[in-house]
Amino acid sequence: MNREPSPRADVCIVGAGPAGGLMADRLAAAGHDVVVLEAGPRFDADRDDRERRMERAIRPGHGPDSVWDMGGDRDAYESTGDRYYPLNAARVKGVGGSTLHWQGMVMRLHERDFRLESATGVGADWPLDYDDLQSYYAGAEDELGVAGASDNPFAPPRDEPHPQPAFEPSYSDSLFAEACEALGVTTHSVPNARLSEGREDRSACVGYGTCQPVCPSGAKYDATVHVERAADAGVRVVDRAPVQRLEHDDSGEHVTAAVYATPSGEHHRQTAREFVLAAGGVENPRLLLLSESEQYPDGLANSSGLVGRYFTEHLFAGVGGTLEEPTRQNHVGFNTTESHQFYDQPADGSRGAIKLEFLNYAGPSPVEMALGGDDWGDEMLDRIRANYGTHIAVGALVEQRPREENRIRLHPERTDDHGNPVPEVVWSLSDYERRGIERANEIQRDILDELGADVEWTVGPENTGPAYHHMGTTRMGDDPAESVVDARLRTHDLSNLTIASSSVFPTGGAMNPTLTIAALALKAADHVDERL
């Protein structure tokens, strides 16, 4: 393909994930000339290719990073904090971005999430309120085709139903419902970014059961939906074009070009009137830090010194075991019941938000057991029958307190395939998260005890891991000394540079971030459109 820069572009977007795709789609519809530069490839979109990736996900013998071709010098990184961070398991580079391997859970943040510091003394307030985002949330749900119901008594206010009906509860949900009722725990449906009914040329879910990391049917939303729609509307999407740095004018107030590499080793300069960073919570700060100049020796848009700081995640907490009855797991790869009863953070600031998830995929699936054993024939089948079918588990996402010392920075020695310093992830936990995880484990254990489960495992503070939600590294705020972008997602330092990503979240709550990313992207598109 032609990877020369466009001679005239209104907008240059870096990254073809959900934020970049939605902004490209909106800005193209508004009549602007848009170029999208994507570091990774444009994967084949046909079902056969997706099924082959699904096979790699299920069959042992392939590393998890290989499903979407991650790894190698292009994606090299270092993890140096107290907690190891498996970065390449946490992202996909390519058209569609990490939505190619995401789970597809899409909840709105709660009103308190936007005012956490005022309400609890922890973290920071956002420079906008839930009211400012509510209509954008509705727009994002429509764009993603969210299947959901208005049965969640803890959810923030909404004015319209979800665009698609919710998936019906699972059989195991009915077991949980009884136990939760006895304990006074209210359960409700899950908003899913997967189609419960066909829509335009996208299939309804057909139950492959491998949502994360591959949905062969395309029922699970991924950002190729918007990137390809944008391309049909005339947007140039240049794949395998990693941006090396951003250049600015002599005044230091405007970005003038994105310098990108091509597979043949050439470098090009894409000029534009407006620039958008939509490359996620790791590559956004990395690119700004790589764009140091005489005027900005600490990196672009970094007069606050906070680019890369406040790297924030969600922690997983879980308890699982078995019942003495069938639980019917692993028919589908998504969840249908949650509880947000324990979501809102206590006013004393002792712990963060907790979102409970009742799993539909607890325990190994039969095919995984068959492929991973050291037997075959009748012995294997006996083992599968003995071990499949009675597992049950409750998971949770737990909020992390944003801390300045958790950060993405440039590694001083290691470089990538273009000679640029690789991202170094410095990540650790605090007592705030530990208390949240412990509380989640208490609730989870109570529920399993009520069910009469034989509890076999716990993911607690010591063995928790990240949910692969990269937040906080170009945080949003009103004060240029305390933040990188303003409430219009524009950097304080450069007037034509917008960041659309979870990297702008000042706090992360415990809701999966993509719906909020999408809502912010739609908001940012409005602001960019106003300026053009």
Add this chain to the structure above:
Amino acid sequence: MELTRRDVLAALAASGAAAGAGIALSGEPGEGPVGEHEVDTLVAVGNVVYPGEVEGIEEFVRQYSIERVRGRPEYAEGVADAVAALDEYTRSWEDAEFAALETELADRTLSGFDVDVADPDPDGSDRERVRYYLVNELLYALFSTPTGGELAGIENPQGHPGGTTSYQRGPPE
């Protein structure tokens, strides 16, 4: 439990090798490294690794294996190479090719080669490639089909697009 044409199509779909329900199952190997001998060897492996309750193994493995490698020369090379490795081992111990062995001896031979405890690896040692391209290949095919799923107690096994109703149902009475 009888494996049917529907299961062959389901297994092919789970491996990205099916072009839809209308696909013709010729049962005849095409050009390339997977010929009659390789298919016969896969059938012999299937007779060992599939549970005794499974019927129709020969037809299922034959049709699946032939379509599976059509248009995938690299994968076909991997299968043929694993068959050659298994034959070499079998010849050195039994003075015969694997496909010629009785099922009981074939089982002992596979175990003797430590394929049962080998980690599947498409780029690994002989036994690891046999595990990947022959044993796990056929186990994946079986347990991503409705019939394989039913054997294990699940109507919609992972990898099979069996819809969104079975997860809602309770266990059979």
